[in-house]
Amino acid sequence: xxxxxPLTIKKIRRFKSIKRGYYSLIxxxxxxxxxxxxxxxxxxxxxxxxxxxxxxxPTYSNxxxxxxxxxxxxxxxxxxxxDLATKFDTENSxxxxxxxxxxxxxxxxxLKNDSYAPFPPSLxxxxxLGTDTQGRDIIARVVYGFRIAIFFSLFLLFVTYIVGITIxxxxxxxGKLFDLFFQRIIEIWSNVPFLYIVIIVAxxxxxxxxxxxxxxxxxxxxxxxxxxxxxxxxEKEREYVLAAKSLGAxxxxxxxxxxxxxxxxxxxxxxxxxISSGIVTLTSLDYLxxxxxxxxxxxxxxxxxxxxxxxxxxxxxxVVTAMIITLTTVTFVGEAVxxxxxxxxxxxYE
Amino acid sequence: xxxxxKYLLLTIILLTSFLISACDxxxxxxxxxxxxxxxxxxxxxxxxxxTLPKGLKWLTNEIDPVFASEDAKKGxxxxxxxxxxxxxxRSVGPDSNGGFRSYLDVNKMSLIEMHPNTENIIPGLATHxxxxxxxxTMFFKLNKKARWSDGVPVTAKDFLYTIKFHxxxxxxxxxxxxxxxxxxxxxxxxxxxxxxxxxxxxxxDLAYIVALGPTPSHFYKKLTKDFVKKxxxxxxxxxxxxxxxxFKKGKNVIFKRKKNWWAKDLKYNRNRFNVDTVVxxxxxxxxxxxxxxxxxxxxxxxxxxxxxxxxxxxxxVFNNGYTHKIWFFVDKRINPQxxxxxxxxxxxxxxxxRQAFAHSMNVEKVISQLLRxxxxxxxxxxxxxxxxxxxxIRARKFDISKVKTYMEKSGWKRGxxxxxxxxxxxxxxxxxxxxxxLTERLVVLKEEAKKAGLELLLRKYDNSAAFKKILEKKHTxxxxxxxxxxxxxxxxxxxxxxxxxxQTNNVTNTDDPLLDKMIMTYRNxxxxxxxxxxxxxxxxxxxxxxxxxxTMKVPYVRQGFWRWWRLPKEYGTxxxxxxxxxxxxxxxxxxxxxxxxTKSAMKSGKILKATTIVNExxxxx
Numbered sequence: 017x018x019x020x021x022p023l024t025i026k027k028i029r030r031f032k033s034i035k036r037g038y039y040s041l042i043x044x045x046x047x048x049x050x051x052x053x054x055x056x057x058x059x060x061x062x063x064x065x066x067x068x069x070x071x072x073x074p075t076y077s078n079x080x081x082x083x084x085x086x087x088x089x090x091x092x093x094x095x096x097x098x099d100l101a102t103k104f105d106t107e108n109s110x111x112x113x114x115x116x117x118x119x120x121x122x123x124x125x126x127l128k129n130d131s132y133a134p135f136p137p138s139l140x141x142x143x144x145l146g147t148d149t150q151g152r153d154i155i156a157r158v159v160y161g162f163r164i165a166i167f168f169s170l171f172l173l174f175v176t177y178i179v180g181i182t183i184x185x186x187x188x189x190x191g192k193l194f195d196l197f198f199q200r201i202i203e204i205w206s207n208v209p210f211l212y213i214v215i216i217v218a219x220x221x222x223x224x225x226x227x228x229x230x231x232x233x234x235x236x237x238x239x240x241x242x243x244x245x246x247x248x249x250x251e252k253e254r255e256y257v258l259a260a261k262s263l264g265a266x267x268x269x270x271x272x273x274x275x276x277x278x279x280x281x282x283x284x285x286x287x288x289x290x291i292s293s294g295i296v297t298l299t300s301l302d303y304l305x306x307x308x309x310x311x312x313x314x315x316x317x318x319x320x321x322x323x324x325x326x327x328x329x330x331x332x333x334x335v336v337t338a339m340i341i342t343l344t345t346v347t348f349v350g351e352a353v354x355x356x357x358x359x360x361x362x363x364x365y366e
Numbered sequence: 367x368x369x370x371x372k373y374l375l376l377t378i379i380l381l382t383s384f385l386i387s388a389c390d391x392x393x394x395x396x397x398x399x400x401x402x403x404x405x406x407x408x409x410x411x412x413x414x415x416x417t418l419p420k421g422l423k424w425l426t427n428e429i430d431p432v433f434a435s436e437d438a439k440k441g442x443x444x445x446x447x448x449x450x451x452x453x454x455x456r457s458v459g460p461d462s463n464g465g466f467r468s469y470l471d472v473n474k475m476s477l478i479e480m481h482p483n484t485e486n487i488i489p490g491l492a493t494h495x496x497x498x499x500x501x502x503t504m505f506f507k508l509n510k511k512a513r514w515s516d517g518v519p520v521t522a523k524d525f526l527y528t529i530k531f532h533x534x535x536x537x538x539x540x541x542x543x544x545x546x547x548x549x550x551x552x553x554x555x556x557x558x559x560x561x562x563x564x565x566x567x568x569x570x571d572l573a574y575i576v577a578l579g580p581t582p583s584h585f586y587k588k589l590t591k592d593f594v595k596k597x598x599x600x601x602x603x604x605x606x607x608x609x610x611x612x613f614k615k616g617k618n619v620i621f622k623r624k625k626n627w628w629a630k631d632l633k634y635n636r637n638r639f640n641v642d643t644v645v646x647x648x649x650x651x652x653x654x655x656x657x658x659x660x661x662x663x664x665x666x667x668x669x670x671x672x673x674x675x676x677x678x679x680x681x682x683v684f685n686n687g688y689t690h691k692i693w694f695f696v697d698k699r700i701n702p703q704x705x706x707x708x709x710x711x712x713x714x715x716x717x718x719x720r721q722a723f724a725h726s727m728n729v730e731k732v733i734s735q736l737l738r739x740x741x742x743x744x745x746x747x748x749x750x751x752x753x754x755x756x757x758x759i760r761a762r763k764f765d766i767s768k769v770k771t772y773m774e775k776s777g778w779k780r781g782x783x784x785x786x787x788x789x790x791x792x793x794x795x796x797x798x799x800x801x802x803x804l805t806e807r808l809v810v811l812k813e814e815a816k817k818a819g820l821e822l823l824l825r826k827y828d829n830s831a832a833f834k835k836i837l838e839k840k841h842t843x844x845x846x847x848x849x850x851x852x853x854x855x856x857x858x859x860x861x862x863x864x865x866x867x868x869q870t871n872n873v874t875n876t877d878d879p880l881l882d883k884m885i886m887t888y889r890n891x892x893x894x895x896x897x898x899x900x901x902x903x904x905x906x907x908x909x910x911x912x913x914x915x916x917t918m919k920v921p922y923v924r925q926g927f928w929r930w931w932r933l934p935k936e937y938g939t940x941x942x943x944x945x946x947x948x949x950x951x952x953x954x955x956x957x958x959x960x961x962x963x964t965k966s967a968m969k970s971g972k973i974l975k976a977t978t979i980v981n982e983x984x985x986x987x
Contacts, residue, residue: 081784090770092780092784093784093818093819127731127736129734132676149806150809219831220828220831310805311824324653325673
């Protein structure tokens with residue numbers, strides 16, 4: 017068991033006492049966990065298939081062709097497990113399979129012959145919140161879209177914070193010309209209309225996940241620098257830095273071993289807000305059609321569809337609700353963290 | 367749809383420009399004999415005057431049926447929308463090729479026009495025409511009544527000036543500079559109202575090439591370096607039925623009908639161009655346009671998309687019968703929409719793979735389950751050209767077992783994910799496209815192709831970025847549409863002279879000796895029957911080579927309209943683009959009585975008869 021610093025324990029206790037934030041964190045964690053293992057809940061592949069005495073677990077395995085289950089000689093492609101289930105039912109044999117709660121993957125187009133997508137919510141069709149304009153399940157799109165959005169934000173956070181914190185600290189610590197120079201650079205940089213630049217780049221090269229993270233962080237790293245610069249200026253005048261210096265610690269050691277750990281509270285405070293802005297960025301890019309390539313599940317694309325099909329209320333309601341819940345919980349967590357780490361509650365000034 | 371129009375315009379320009387550069391090569395040998403008069407050479411005192419050759423057989427056409435309605439009445443205001451305000455009112459030079467250009471062009475008459483139904487020549491600015499013996503010249507007698515909108519008579523000099531104008535460097539239009547030098551040889555004036563126009567070499571369908579329009583020399587006078595800037599917002603005199611009356615930059619352009627238009631009593635113009643005022647307002651979004659239409663702020667709304675036709679139109683104004691719907695089939699040249707495979711990419715060098723690709727495309731499913739069977743499967747790239755079309759060709763249909771046969775023939779095997787593999791190559795290809803409308807169709811194609819063992823990666827780019835990528839031949843599969851010309855053109859799209867190099871229209875890099883031979887004979891022939899026969903054979907060969915997978919066609923016009931707009935009994939012509947377009951064919955008219963009746967019904971909430979007209983007269987299959 018890791019032994020926590022009493023101050024940290026105090027902070028955690030304080031965080032827990034802020035109920036709104038605490039429950040939001042739990043909800044958010046559940047949402048992330050569910051989305052990570054979404055394949056078990058929302059998927060066109062069966063969880064377990066028992067066929068001719070053998071057990072198959074298709075969820076995370078390679079594609080199993082329909083030939084394996086006797087669906088036909090030319091059935092070389094992915095088994096349609098929903099069709100297989102129907103077949104098993106009619107055959108009255110020992111074969112059986114277990115489908116996830118929502119038996120659709122987010123890419124699958126479930127179109128019909130007599131009516132046209134978007135289909136309204138239907139228990140019979142197992143599209144509990146309906147489909148989008150191409151007959152894809154809304155819940156599947158929303159959940160997988162959430163997974164992409166949240167990981168996009170986390171990666172973005174990671175990249176921008178590493179760059180932002182490093183440069184911010186260096187600015188604050190070295191001061192002088194380096195500081196002056198980067199201040200101007202950042203002023204100019206943060207005035208670049210970043211969304212437009214991303215749109216221009218995206219329109220000529222259709223970015224993938226990593227590339228999009230890099231493009232967005234290329235313009236997003238500046239936010240953190242100002243804060244880090246200010247804190248570092250303050251921290252480097254403190255006695256412990258002086259002490260470390262007189263012991264002969266190198267500048268890098270002082271920055272990474274002493275200053276940054278002491279500013280971690282502030283960094284953590286900002287993180288949730290950066291996450292929500294990351295989600296919003298990806299969603300707006302997707303909405304405008306310049307985000308991840310089709311048919312990646314995406315909230316922005318759903319929002320766009322809902323604007324074009326206002327009569328299909330289930331699209332807009334679902335995606336807007338999902339966005340509100342996510343952004344609110346993230347914000348509540350952020351607020352609670354900020355309050356729990358508030359230095360005024362923990363520091364005693366002499 | 368507008369996006370597509372813009373895209374089309376771009377392709378038209380590119381397509382034609384490549385055709386011209388094509389002529390460039392072919393004509394190299396004759397180059398010295400072609401007279402290329404410079405700007406100065408054509409000044410007024412050096413006009414090329416000649417004596418009319420003897421034995422010309424003057425032709426005219428007053429016997430084709432008229433296509434306007436006798437019931438038509440003049441009057442009314444027609445309100446339509448523009449997606450963006452034009453960047454200039456010039457019709458040549460930088461930025462002149464936007465969507466607004468067509469409104470200027472329809473108000474410019476040519477020497478002769480084409481009857482929209484019979485496709486015969488009918489009089490335009492000329493009353494009579496005659497063919498020269500050299501097969502590259504046509505003679506014309508101008509209508510003496512012809513006037514510019516400022517009242518100045520149209521004379522033969524204005525056609526000579528057309529050449530001078532388009533050859534000028536000052537207009538900053540290299541394409542026209544080139545076309546009017548390499549394609550059009552000269553205009554010879556015999557008297558004020560008699561002239562001839564010559565091509566540089568004998569041409570099939572000569573009449574459509576030499577049918578020049580005049581350019582008002584009295585308006586432009588001497589062209590100078592500042593032409594582009596000087597004439598940006600000038601209203602140039604024209605010869606057609608309407609002229610720009612006033613405009614508010616960024617907001618609207620208003621056209622007014624010329625009350626005493628010189629050509630209003632010509633046989634084929636009677637009862638056409640009935641609307642007094644045409645107001646074009648900038649509305650930047652289709653959904654917004656729809657809202658404007660429902661509020662009667664726009665008179666018609668185009669609804670080719672099933673979504674609008676079937677579901678969005680289930681709304682009060684349609685249900686109450688205040689607005690009507692019309693679905694009018696046309697019989698015209700089909701723009702080849704589909705997937706163009708780049709055979710310079712290793713994977714598509716193998717004809718088996720190309721055929722397997724074609725059989726992996728479930729276009730039928732897209733049409734039946736996504737597009738509500740409103741669209742039709744396109745069978746090949748040259749449909750609707752009459753006897754020039756090979757109507758026996760049928761598009762390859764979605765067929766997993768055929769895919770299997772072709773792939774196994776070339777030694778491919780299904781990989782772990784179900785996708786075909788051969789060595790380290792997976793049957794996974796990126797599709798380059800630019801139109802949002804295509805996304806949902808491609809998504810369905812992608813899901814279906816997966817079953818056939820093909821992975822499609824959708825790569826959407828901005829319009830110009832996509833086009834650049836395709837012209838640089840960096841695409842593997844391009845989902846695109848080309849514009850069509852009067853007759854099928856093959857050289858720029860499928861001749862090996864344009865393969866394996868950038869900035870040519872042979873985006874499939876088709877390179878086939880047999881095809882080359884046929885294409886060259888087709889190009890150089892002026893024998894109609896030979897050309898028809900070759901055209902049919904070339905299309906068969908193209909189908910066999912399978913560089914192009916045709917997808918779908920939309921052979922009709924679908925529009926919603928306020929019921930006070932009336933149409934002739936036939937509704938439109940064989941090749942109508944817009945049934946209500948007041949300035950193009952101009953068949954619709956405003957009915958004041960019905961207008962008053964509808965307005966009072968709307969006020970009192972009275973329900974009128976909901977009407978949907980479906981006309982299949984020109985449906986060809």
